[in-house]
Amino acid sequence: MATTFSEAARATRKKKEIKLVGVDMYIVTEQGIPTFPDGEFGPFKCEFISNRGTKVWPGFVSPDLMMVNWYRCRFMSTRDVNDSDVDTFLSVLTKKGWWWSAAQKLWTHDGEAAYSKAY
Protein backbone atom coordinates (compact mmCIF):
# COMPACT_ATOMS: atom_id res chain seq x y z
CA MET A 1 0.00 0.00 0.00
CA ALA A 2 1.24 3.49 -0.84
CA THR A 3 2.46 5.44 2.18
CA THR A 4 3.31 8.81 0.65
CA PHE A 5 1.54 11.09 -1.79
CA SER A 6 4.28 10.42 -4.33
CA GLU A 7 3.86 6.68 -4.02
CA ALA A 8 0.09 7.01 -4.25
CA ALA A 9 0.48 9.04 -7.42
CA ARG A 10 2.85 6.51 -8.95
CA ALA A 11 0.43 3.70 -8.11
CA THR A 12 -2.23 5.26 -10.36
CA ARG A 13 -0.07 5.07 -13.46
CA LYS A 14 -1.78 3.38 -16.38
CA LYS A 15 0.61 1.73 -18.80
CA LYS A 16 -0.22 2.33 -22.41
CA GLU A 17 0.60 0.63 -25.65
CA ILE A 18 2.90 2.98 -27.50
CA LYS A 19 3.48 2.94 -31.24
CA LEU A 20 5.82 5.17 -33.25
CA VAL A 21 3.91 6.83 -36.11
CA GLY A 22 5.91 9.90 -37.15
CA VAL A 23 8.24 12.76 -36.32
CA ASP A 24 7.76 16.50 -35.85
CA MET A 25 10.82 18.26 -37.26
CA TYR A 26 11.56 21.83 -36.21
CA ILE A 27 13.40 23.37 -39.13
CA VAL A 28 15.09 26.76 -39.31
CA THR A 29 15.20 28.32 -42.76
CA GLU A 30 15.20 31.76 -44.34
CA GLN A 31 13.84 30.38 -47.63
CA GLY A 32 10.13 30.45 -46.77
CA ILE A 33 7.87 27.43 -46.38
CA PRO A 34 9.98 24.27 -46.88
CA THR A 35 9.03 21.68 -49.50
CA PHE A 36 9.58 17.96 -49.06
CA PRO A 37 8.80 15.94 -52.21
CA ASP A 38 7.08 12.62 -51.54
CA GLY A 39 9.32 9.59 -51.87
CA GLU A 40 12.59 11.30 -50.85
CA PHE A 41 12.32 10.48 -47.17
CA GLY A 42 11.83 6.73 -47.07
CA PRO A 43 8.80 5.71 -45.04
CA PHE A 44 8.06 9.29 -43.94
CA LYS A 45 5.83 11.74 -45.75
CA CYS A 46 5.25 15.38 -44.85
CA GLU A 47 1.64 15.83 -43.73
CA PHE A 48 1.60 19.51 -42.77
CA ILE A 49 3.83 22.44 -41.93
CA SER A 50 2.98 25.05 -39.32
CA ASN A 51 4.55 28.33 -38.27
CA ARG A 52 3.96 29.66 -34.77
CA GLY A 53 1.28 26.97 -34.49
CA THR A 54 -0.67 27.99 -37.59
CA LYS A 55 -0.82 25.60 -40.55
CA VAL A 56 0.90 27.12 -43.57
CA TRP A 57 0.93 24.03 -45.81
CA PRO A 58 -1.13 22.57 -47.37
CA GLY A 59 -4.21 24.71 -47.91
CA PHE A 60 -5.20 28.33 -47.39
CA VAL A 61 -2.69 30.70 -45.87
CA SER A 62 -3.79 34.22 -45.08
CA PRO A 63 -1.59 36.76 -46.84
CA ASP A 64 -1.68 38.63 -43.50
CA LEU A 65 0.04 35.81 -41.64
CA MET A 66 3.36 36.80 -40.12
CA MET A 67 5.85 33.94 -40.14
CA VAL A 68 9.15 33.42 -38.40
CA ASN A 69 12.12 31.37 -39.63
CA TRP A 70 11.14 28.30 -37.62
CA TYR A 71 8.76 25.72 -39.03
CA ARG A 72 7.21 22.64 -37.50
CA CYS A 73 7.11 19.98 -40.21
CA ARG A 74 5.04 16.92 -39.41
CA PHE A 75 6.22 13.72 -41.06
CA MET A 76 3.95 10.70 -40.70
CA SER A 77 5.02 7.17 -41.45
CA THR A 78 3.58 5.31 -44.42
CA ARG A 79 4.34 1.88 -42.92
CA ASP A 80 5.37 0.43 -39.57
CA VAL A 81 8.58 2.18 -38.48
CA ASN A 82 11.12 1.94 -35.68
CA ASP A 83 13.78 4.17 -34.13
CA SER A 84 16.37 3.15 -36.74
CA ASP A 85 14.05 4.44 -39.47
CA VAL A 86 13.97 7.77 -37.64
CA ASP A 87 17.79 7.84 -37.42
CA THR A 88 18.02 7.28 -41.17
CA PHE A 89 15.36 9.90 -41.83
CA LEU A 90 17.23 12.51 -39.77
CA SER A 91 20.41 11.71 -41.63
CA VAL A 92 18.67 12.17 -44.99
CA LEU A 93 17.25 15.50 -43.89
CA THR A 94 20.67 16.72 -42.77
CA LYS A 95 22.32 15.55 -46.01
CA LYS A 96 19.73 17.45 -48.01
CA GLY A 97 20.84 20.58 -46.22
CA TRP A 98 17.96 21.12 -43.84
CA TRP A 99 19.03 22.78 -40.60
CA TRP A 100 16.83 21.44 -37.84
CA SER A 101 16.68 22.61 -34.25
CA ALA A 102 14.85 19.64 -32.76
CA ALA A 103 12.98 16.46 -33.56
CA GLN A 104 10.03 15.10 -31.61
CA LYS A 105 8.89 11.54 -32.18
CA LEU A 106 5.16 11.08 -32.53
CA TRP A 107 3.44 8.15 -30.92
CA THR A 108 -0.02 6.78 -30.50
CA HIS A 109 -1.04 5.74 -26.99
CA ASP A 110 -3.47 2.85 -27.05
CA GLY A 111 -4.20 3.78 -30.64
CA GLU A 112 -4.96 7.46 -29.90
CA ALA A 113 -2.82 10.29 -31.27
CA ALA A 114 -0.53 11.56 -28.48
CA TYR A 115 0.21 14.87 -30.21
CA SER A 116 -1.74 17.98 -31.17
CA LYS A 117 -2.71 19.13 -34.61
CA ALA A 118 -1.97 22.60 -35.94
CA TYR A 119 -4.55 25.37 -36.23
Next chain:
Amino acid sequence: MAQHVVTMLPGEGTGPEICEAVRLVIDASGVDIKWEYEEIGLGCLEKYGTLLPDKTIKNIAKNKVALKGPTTTPIGTGHKSANVTLRKVFDLFANVRPAKLIPVLKRPWDTIDIINFRENTEDSYAAIEHMVSDEVAQCLKVITWPGSYRIADFAFQWAKANGRKKVYCVHKANIMKMTDGLFLDAFREAAKKYPEIEIGDVIVDNCCMQLVRNPAQFDCLVLPNLYGDILTDLCAGLVGGLGFAPGANIGDNCSIFEAVHGSAPKYAGMKKVNPSAVLVSGIMMLRWLKETAAADRIEKAMFAVLDERKHVTYDVGGTATTDEYAQAIVDKMHAKA
Protein backbone atom coordinates in the same frame (compact mmCIF):
# COMPACT_ATOMS: atom_id res chain seq x y z
CA MET B 1 -22.77 58.76 -44.71
CA ALA B 2 -20.58 55.85 -45.74
CA GLN B 3 -22.04 52.38 -45.58
CA HIS B 4 -20.02 49.73 -43.76
CA VAL B 5 -20.26 46.06 -44.68
CA VAL B 6 -19.78 43.92 -41.58
CA THR B 7 -19.75 40.14 -41.23
CA MET B 8 -22.09 39.02 -38.46
CA LEU B 9 -21.20 35.73 -36.77
CA PRO B 10 -24.10 34.97 -34.41
CA GLY B 11 -22.32 31.94 -32.99
CA GLU B 12 -24.06 29.31 -30.89
CA GLY B 13 -26.29 28.82 -27.87
CA THR B 14 -27.56 32.25 -26.85
CA GLY B 15 -25.39 33.90 -29.53
CA PRO B 16 -28.08 34.35 -32.21
CA GLU B 17 -30.62 36.00 -29.88
CA ILE B 18 -27.91 38.25 -28.38
CA CYS B 19 -26.69 39.29 -31.81
CA GLU B 20 -30.20 40.11 -32.99
CA ALA B 21 -30.69 42.36 -29.96
CA VAL B 22 -27.34 44.04 -30.59
CA ARG B 23 -28.14 44.54 -34.25
CA LEU B 24 -31.44 46.20 -33.27
CA VAL B 25 -29.54 48.71 -31.12
CA ILE B 26 -26.72 49.39 -33.57
CA ASP B 27 -29.10 49.84 -36.49
CA ALA B 28 -31.13 52.32 -34.43
CA SER B 29 -28.04 54.40 -33.70
CA GLY B 30 -28.07 55.97 -37.15
CA VAL B 31 -25.01 54.19 -38.49
CA ASP B 32 -25.35 52.61 -41.95
CA ILE B 33 -24.24 48.98 -41.75
CA LYS B 34 -24.98 46.19 -44.20
CA TRP B 35 -24.76 42.96 -42.21
CA GLU B 36 -23.68 39.76 -43.93
CA TYR B 37 -24.46 36.69 -41.81
CA GLU B 38 -22.06 33.75 -41.73
CA GLU B 39 -21.83 30.55 -39.67
CA ILE B 40 -19.21 29.46 -37.18
CA GLY B 41 -18.94 26.85 -34.42
CA LEU B 42 -20.05 23.36 -33.52
CA GLY B 43 -23.21 23.66 -35.64
CA CYS B 44 -20.99 23.83 -38.72
CA LEU B 45 -19.35 20.50 -37.94
CA GLU B 46 -22.34 18.42 -38.99
CA LYS B 47 -23.02 20.51 -42.06
CA TYR B 48 -19.50 21.17 -43.33
CA GLY B 49 -17.15 19.03 -41.27
CA THR B 50 -15.37 22.09 -39.86
CA LEU B 51 -15.95 24.70 -37.15
CA LEU B 52 -14.95 27.48 -39.52
CA PRO B 53 -16.28 26.99 -43.08
CA ASP B 54 -14.38 28.43 -46.05
CA LYS B 55 -17.39 30.57 -46.93
CA THR B 56 -17.11 32.29 -43.56
CA ILE B 57 -13.37 32.81 -43.95
CA LYS B 58 -13.85 34.32 -47.42
CA ASN B 59 -16.59 36.67 -46.23
CA ILE B 60 -14.49 37.98 -43.33
CA ALA B 61 -11.48 38.35 -45.65
CA LYS B 62 -13.65 40.42 -48.00
CA ASN B 63 -15.28 42.67 -45.38
CA LYS B 64 -12.24 43.02 -43.08
CA VAL B 65 -14.44 43.52 -40.04
CA ALA B 66 -16.78 41.21 -38.16
CA LEU B 67 -18.94 41.17 -35.03
CA LYS B 68 -19.09 37.79 -33.36
CA GLY B 69 -21.38 36.18 -30.81
CA PRO B 70 -20.22 33.46 -28.41
CA THR B 71 -19.18 29.98 -29.53
CA THR B 72 -18.60 26.78 -27.61
CA THR B 73 -15.11 25.33 -27.14
CA PRO B 74 -14.84 21.63 -26.20
CA ILE B 75 -12.67 21.07 -23.13
CA GLY B 76 -9.84 18.52 -23.08
CA THR B 77 -10.65 16.56 -26.19
CA GLY B 78 -12.43 17.14 -29.46
CA HIS B 79 -12.10 19.93 -31.95
CA LYS B 80 -9.96 23.03 -31.77
CA SER B 81 -11.50 26.30 -30.65
CA ALA B 82 -13.25 28.24 -33.43
CA ASN B 83 -12.16 31.46 -31.71
CA VAL B 84 -8.48 30.56 -31.73
CA THR B 85 -8.76 29.31 -35.32
CA LEU B 86 -10.13 32.69 -36.39
CA ARG B 87 -7.27 34.50 -34.68
CA LYS B 88 -4.75 32.20 -36.31
CA VAL B 89 -6.23 32.29 -39.81
CA PHE B 90 -6.38 36.10 -39.92
CA ASP B 91 -3.34 36.65 -37.69
CA LEU B 92 -5.38 38.84 -35.33
CA PHE B 93 -2.37 39.46 -33.16
CA ALA B 94 -3.78 42.10 -30.81
CA ASN B 95 -6.52 41.19 -28.39
CA VAL B 96 -7.69 44.50 -26.94
CA ARG B 97 -9.70 44.14 -23.75
CA PRO B 98 -10.70 47.40 -22.04
CA ALA B 99 -11.81 47.12 -18.42
CA LYS B 100 -13.66 50.27 -17.51
CA LEU B 101 -15.96 50.66 -14.57
CA ILE B 102 -19.59 51.01 -15.60
CA PRO B 103 -20.90 53.71 -13.26
CA VAL B 104 -24.09 51.98 -12.18
CA LEU B 105 -22.51 48.64 -11.40
CA LYS B 106 -21.34 49.20 -7.86
CA ARG B 107 -17.90 47.88 -7.04
CA PRO B 108 -15.52 48.72 -4.21
CA TRP B 109 -13.26 50.71 -6.53
CA ASP B 110 -13.54 54.35 -7.42
CA THR B 111 -11.96 54.18 -10.83
CA ILE B 112 -10.79 51.43 -13.07
CA ASP B 113 -9.86 52.22 -16.63
CA ILE B 114 -7.38 49.64 -17.86
CA ILE B 115 -6.73 48.57 -21.42
CA ASN B 116 -5.19 45.13 -21.80
CA PHE B 117 -3.24 44.29 -24.93
CA ARG B 118 -2.93 40.53 -25.10
CA GLU B 119 -0.67 38.94 -27.71
CA ASN B 120 -3.14 36.70 -29.46
CA THR B 121 -1.30 34.25 -31.69
CA GLU B 122 1.57 32.52 -29.94
CA ASP B 123 2.83 31.51 -26.46
CA SER B 124 1.44 28.15 -25.28
CA TYR B 125 -1.56 28.88 -27.54
CA ALA B 126 0.60 27.79 -30.48
CA ALA B 127 -0.94 24.41 -29.68
CA ILE B 128 2.27 22.45 -29.99
CA GLU B 129 1.70 19.62 -27.56
CA HIS B 130 3.06 16.10 -27.29
CA MET B 131 2.90 13.16 -24.94
CA VAL B 132 6.63 12.58 -24.61
CA SER B 133 6.16 9.41 -22.58
CA ASP B 134 3.05 7.66 -21.39
CA GLU B 135 3.07 9.75 -18.22
CA VAL B 136 4.54 13.05 -19.37
CA ALA B 137 2.94 15.73 -21.55
CA GLN B 138 4.65 18.84 -22.81
CA CYS B 139 3.40 22.06 -24.39
CA LEU B 140 5.82 24.34 -26.17
CA LYS B 141 5.66 27.97 -25.14
CA VAL B 142 6.54 29.78 -28.34
CA ILE B 143 7.52 33.43 -27.95
CA THR B 144 9.01 35.21 -30.95
CA TRP B 145 10.70 38.58 -31.32
CA PRO B 146 8.44 39.86 -34.13
CA GLY B 147 5.32 38.57 -32.37
CA SER B 148 6.33 40.30 -29.15
CA TYR B 149 7.53 43.52 -30.77
CA ARG B 150 4.38 44.07 -32.82
CA ILE B 151 1.95 43.71 -29.87
CA ALA B 152 4.04 46.16 -27.86
CA ASP B 153 4.26 48.55 -30.81
CA PHE B 154 0.49 48.26 -31.30
CA ALA B 155 -0.16 48.96 -27.63
CA PHE B 156 2.08 52.03 -27.61
CA GLN B 157 0.47 53.35 -30.75
CA TRP B 158 -3.03 52.81 -29.34
CA ALA B 159 -1.99 54.45 -26.06
CA LYS B 160 -0.56 57.46 -27.87
CA ALA B 161 -3.64 57.86 -30.10
CA ASN B 162 -5.99 57.66 -27.11
CA GLY B 163 -4.12 59.89 -24.69
CA ARG B 164 -3.02 57.12 -22.36
CA LYS B 165 0.03 57.80 -20.22
CA LYS B 166 1.51 54.49 -19.01
CA VAL B 167 2.16 51.14 -20.64
CA TYR B 168 3.39 48.25 -18.52
CA CYS B 169 4.67 44.87 -19.63
CA VAL B 170 3.43 41.85 -17.66
CA HIS B 171 5.79 38.86 -17.59
CA LYS B 172 7.50 36.15 -15.59
CA ALA B 173 10.98 36.81 -16.92
CA ASN B 174 12.55 36.18 -13.52
CA ILE B 175 11.78 32.48 -14.04
CA MET B 176 11.27 32.05 -17.80
CA LYS B 177 14.30 34.02 -18.81
CA MET B 178 14.37 32.99 -22.47
CA THR B 179 10.69 33.23 -23.42
CA ASP B 180 9.35 35.96 -21.18
CA GLY B 181 12.77 37.59 -21.28
CA LEU B 182 12.44 37.91 -25.06
CA PHE B 183 8.93 39.35 -24.68
CA LEU B 184 10.21 41.95 -22.22
CA ASP B 185 13.23 42.85 -24.39
CA ALA B 186 10.98 43.38 -27.43
CA PHE B 187 8.65 45.55 -25.33
CA ARG B 188 11.57 47.74 -24.25
CA GLU B 189 12.80 48.01 -27.81
CA ALA B 190 9.36 49.06 -29.08
CA ALA B 191 9.10 51.60 -26.25
CA LYS B 192 12.04 53.55 -27.67
CA LYS B 193 9.75 54.95 -30.38
CA TYR B 194 7.39 56.40 -27.77
CA PRO B 195 9.47 58.45 -25.32
CA GLU B 196 6.40 60.42 -24.23
CA ILE B 197 4.83 57.31 -22.68
CA GLU B 198 5.86 56.06 -19.25
CA ILE B 199 6.87 52.41 -19.30
CA GLY B 200 7.33 49.78 -16.67
CA ASP B 201 7.12 46.06 -16.12
CA VAL B 202 5.49 43.91 -13.51
CA ILE B 203 5.77 40.21 -12.75
CA VAL B 204 2.50 38.47 -13.49
CA ASP B 205 1.79 37.12 -10.00
CA ASN B 206 2.47 40.49 -8.42
CA CYS B 207 0.32 42.10 -11.09
CA CYS B 208 -2.63 39.91 -10.05
CA MET B 209 -2.20 40.90 -6.44
CA GLN B 210 -1.86 44.60 -7.35
CA LEU B 211 -4.94 44.45 -9.57
CA VAL B 212 -7.19 43.32 -6.74
CA ARG B 213 -5.62 45.68 -4.18
CA ASN B 214 -5.22 48.85 -6.22
CA PRO B 215 -6.37 48.52 -9.83
CA ALA B 216 -6.46 52.29 -10.37
CA GLN B 217 -2.65 52.35 -10.57
CA PHE B 218 -2.72 50.60 -13.97
CA ASP B 219 -3.33 52.24 -17.32
CA CYS B 220 -2.32 49.95 -20.23
CA LEU B 221 -0.94 46.42 -19.88
CA VAL B 222 0.85 44.38 -22.55
CA LEU B 223 0.77 40.64 -21.96
CA PRO B 224 1.80 37.38 -23.60
CA ASN B 225 -1.13 35.21 -24.65
CA LEU B 226 -1.67 32.98 -21.61
CA TYR B 227 -1.20 35.65 -18.92
CA GLY B 228 -3.41 37.89 -21.05
CA ASP B 229 -6.12 35.26 -21.16
CA ILE B 230 -6.18 35.07 -17.37
CA LEU B 231 -5.65 38.71 -16.42
CA THR B 232 -8.21 40.07 -18.87
CA ASP B 233 -10.88 37.97 -17.16
CA LEU B 234 -9.61 39.12 -13.77
CA CYS B 235 -9.96 42.73 -14.95
CA ALA B 236 -13.44 41.98 -16.31
CA GLY B 237 -14.38 40.65 -12.89
CA LEU B 238 -13.29 43.92 -11.32
CA VAL B 239 -15.70 45.93 -13.45
CA GLY B 240 -18.81 43.78 -13.43
CA GLY B 241 -17.97 40.42 -14.94
CA LEU B 242 -17.77 38.98 -18.42
CA GLY B 243 -21.34 40.10 -19.10
CA PHE B 244 -20.04 43.62 -19.68
CA ALA B 245 -16.57 42.88 -21.10
CA PRO B 246 -15.85 43.90 -24.68
CA GLY B 247 -13.16 42.35 -26.82
CA ALA B 248 -11.47 43.11 -30.11
CA ASN B 249 -9.11 40.93 -32.11
CA ILE B 250 -7.14 43.11 -34.45
CA GLY B 251 -4.70 42.27 -37.21
CA ASP B 252 -2.92 44.27 -39.87
CA ASN B 253 -5.85 43.98 -42.27
CA CYS B 254 -8.80 42.49 -40.45
CA SER B 255 -10.62 42.96 -37.14
CA ILE B 256 -13.14 40.83 -35.27
CA PHE B 257 -15.06 42.18 -32.30
CA GLU B 258 -16.53 39.71 -29.88
CA ALA B 259 -17.87 39.06 -26.42
CA VAL B 260 -15.52 36.91 -24.40
CA HIS B 261 -18.14 35.00 -22.42
CA GLY B 262 -19.43 31.55 -23.30
CA SER B 263 -22.49 30.62 -25.33
CA ALA B 264 -24.63 29.57 -22.30
CA PRO B 265 -26.44 26.81 -24.25
CA LYS B 266 -28.77 26.04 -21.34
CA TYR B 267 -30.35 29.48 -21.78
CA ALA B 268 -30.59 29.26 -25.57
CA GLY B 269 -33.96 30.39 -26.90
CA MET B 270 -35.12 31.73 -23.54
CA LYS B 271 -34.21 35.33 -24.40
CA LYS B 272 -33.15 36.10 -20.85
CA VAL B 273 -29.39 36.64 -21.15
CA ASN B 274 -27.72 40.01 -21.03
CA PRO B 275 -26.47 41.08 -24.48
CA SER B 276 -24.26 43.87 -23.08
CA ALA B 277 -20.91 42.20 -23.76
CA VAL B 278 -21.63 41.85 -27.48
CA LEU B 279 -23.14 45.33 -27.45
CA VAL B 280 -20.06 46.96 -25.93
CA SER B 281 -17.95 44.98 -28.41
CA GLY B 282 -20.17 46.50 -31.10
CA ILE B 283 -19.50 49.93 -29.62
CA MET B 284 -15.76 49.22 -29.88
CA MET B 285 -16.32 48.19 -33.49
CA LEU B 286 -18.14 51.44 -34.26
CA ARG B 287 -15.26 53.46 -32.80
CA TRP B 288 -12.83 51.38 -34.88
CA LEU B 289 -14.96 52.27 -37.93
CA LYS B 290 -14.73 55.96 -36.88
CA GLU B 291 -18.47 56.02 -36.10
CA THR B 292 -17.80 57.74 -32.80
CA ALA B 293 -21.09 59.61 -32.56
CA ALA B 294 -23.15 56.43 -32.96
CA ALA B 295 -20.92 54.63 -30.45
CA ASP B 296 -21.32 57.43 -27.90
CA ARG B 297 -25.09 57.49 -28.42
CA ILE B 298 -25.45 53.78 -27.73
CA GLU B 299 -23.13 53.84 -24.74
CA LYS B 300 -24.96 56.76 -23.16
CA ALA B 301 -28.36 55.14 -23.68
CA MET B 302 -27.12 51.80 -22.34
CA PHE B 303 -25.75 53.42 -19.17
CA ALA B 304 -29.03 55.28 -18.71
CA VAL B 305 -31.07 52.08 -19.01
CA LEU B 306 -28.78 50.33 -16.56
CA ASP B 307 -29.01 53.27 -14.20
CA GLU B 308 -32.83 53.24 -14.21
CA ARG B 309 -32.86 49.47 -13.59
CA LYS B 310 -36.41 49.21 -14.98
CA HIS B 311 -35.55 47.19 -18.07
CA VAL B 312 -32.46 45.21 -17.14
CA THR B 313 -31.84 41.48 -17.34
CA TYR B 314 -31.83 39.05 -14.44
CA ASP B 315 -28.06 39.10 -13.91
CA VAL B 316 -28.24 42.74 -12.82
CA GLY B 317 -31.34 42.35 -10.73
CA GLY B 318 -34.08 42.87 -13.32
CA THR B 319 -36.69 40.81 -15.13
CA ALA B 320 -36.41 42.18 -18.67
CA THR B 321 -35.82 39.86 -21.60
CA THR B 322 -32.88 40.29 -23.96
CA ASP B 323 -35.17 42.02 -26.46
CA GLU B 324 -36.83 44.28 -23.88
CA TYR B 325 -33.43 45.48 -22.66
CA ALA B 326 -32.31 46.17 -26.24
CA GLN B 327 -35.59 47.97 -27.03
CA ALA B 328 -35.21 50.09 -23.90
CA ILE B 329 -31.80 51.23 -25.15
CA VAL B 330 -33.28 52.04 -28.55
CA ASP B 331 -36.13 53.99 -26.92
CA LYS B 332 -33.64 55.87 -24.78
CA MET B 333 -31.60 56.85 -27.86
CA HIS B 334 -34.71 58.10 -29.63
CA ALA B 335 -35.91 59.94 -26.55
CA LYS B 336 -32.64 61.86 -26.38
CA ALA B 337 -32.57 62.57 -30.11
